[in-house]
Amino acid sequence: MTEPSAARKKPFLYVVVCACGIAADVGELITAAQERHWDVGVIATPQGLGFLDTEAIRTQTGYPIRSAWRAPGEARPLPPADAIAVAPASFNTINKWAAGISDTLALGILCEAYGMGVPIAVLPHMNAAQTAHPAYRQSLERLRGMNILIGSGEPHPPKSGGGADPFRWQEALDLLEPQLGHRPDRGRRGTP
Template identity: 65%
Template sequence: MTGDSGKTPAAKPFLYVVVCAAGIAQDVGRLIAAARERGWEAGVIATPQGLGFLDTAAVEARTGRPIRSAWRAPGDPRPFPAPDAVAVAPATFNTVNKWAAGTADTLALGTLCEAYGLGVPIAVLPCVSDALAAHPAYGASLDRLRGMGVRFGDRYSGEPDADGRRPEFRWERVLDLLAPRA
């Protein structure tokens, strides 16, 4: 992420969208569309497992950029400009815990760890089941990341409500969290 951003003064702000392995990831196009409506350009970085949940051709057509999931080789051009913000949606139990621990063993996690060091705003929509959210490591990870300034939306468990319907995943909420604070 470091180096010349390649942006011109009139360029739109650039949003990195980090996508993890959850069933709702297939609808990430909704977030990309909402971001564009709010004046963002976006590029998607998927965890290696998250990549399998995406319609690669559809996401790439919507962003006009390749989905990134692996490190680029030295000397390869940067496919995205430097981020103005990062949205992590959906964020899984595994990603939240590894990120909080400072593990950077994938491009997605390395990007999240580096974004903090660069002072880039980060917002997260967790997608974690009730059973996993009960694990003490998850709460400790949330506390650590919040202490780093990471902004969190409400956790989405994917569990059906009393009527047997699954609540809607509010993709646009991550953009609300990134709005400038007064």
């Protein structure tokens, strides 16, 4: 007889989705992760939730989207994460996360995951005016100092809608897999 934990062999990826115009396309990352033998759960920022087709994501992943804290005694709806991809990552989320602000479930998970050693990749998606702000540059420096893996995406022009250039969804997996050795038998790290 096998143990319950032995039944899950695929690594589990949390995808944290922020309020960005391209967030509706997160299914591309979910599909790519599943093709690479990951199981996936989605955590959305409260504003990001409005950009998503929650039923389509639930069908694709087999899990509900998390966006709010659990009530005391409520079961955890997702297994612990082996890795986390923040994609797309907004200006607001990056700056709050780097400052240690944990006022949403998504930020709380990101702040705790760092302390638990869970590998995290972030794919920023914002305009050039936002990336020019000194707080953003300082936030990226802090996140790099925390060994957070930062994607290579370029900012889009202000007022352009942000969806003109292709978003490199799979880059999150490319950054994370070497951190795990992407071994299906990798042990659980125990994220929130």
